[in-house]
Amino acid sequence: DQQVKQNSPSLSVQEGRISILNCDYTNSMFDYFLWYKKYPAEGPTFLISISSIKDKNEDGRFTVFLNKSAKHLSLHIVPSQPGDSAVYFCAASPSTSGTYKYIFGTGTRLKVLA
């Protein structure tokens, strides 16, 4: 049972344009969400997070939007750069339930074309 879903395995975007990566979740207990970026042969690196008390969080070129009623979050990268080409994972945690684990999606491979 995949509680966190990234339905687009891959995405190609032209350099300078906006990249939008989507993530859906099924567990209404999830209240903290993170995005990670992963290059080949490296571990995932943290990008940005959002708590369920917010609907938007911004950090430079990266913005995460959370729609709790739709159980949907998205990561916007503006403008996209070739160095952004990587696999992006969203992760969710039910932090108020006392568990200390993150459930990750299957990832979306972003390719930014120069």
Next chain:
Amino acid sequence: KAGVTQTPRYLIKTRGQQVTLSCSPISGHRSVSWYQQTPGQGLQFLFEYFSETQRNKGNFPGRFSGRQFSNSRSEMNVSTLELGDSALYLCASSAGGTNEKLFFGSGTQLSVL
């Protein structure tokens, strides 16, 4: 500050063998989590340790086990290896509280022949 260190980087084993993977967390971090990454499956949670105690466990068979030492270093063991255990095993550390971001190591790539 040194990052999360995983050893070895690569391992080749045959079916039926067992394997032990090691993870040294960031200094001061008391929580270590283990994940399995396979193509198309994303990162699957194995277990999480905090102060030498397993706090959370994923849906993996008992062949997968782990432990954490008093210096927060952690090991993961897989016994009776199967072909399907071939994967990238990632370790992540954090301070251990709620809403703490995870810091990942580069992983151990395990190939089972």
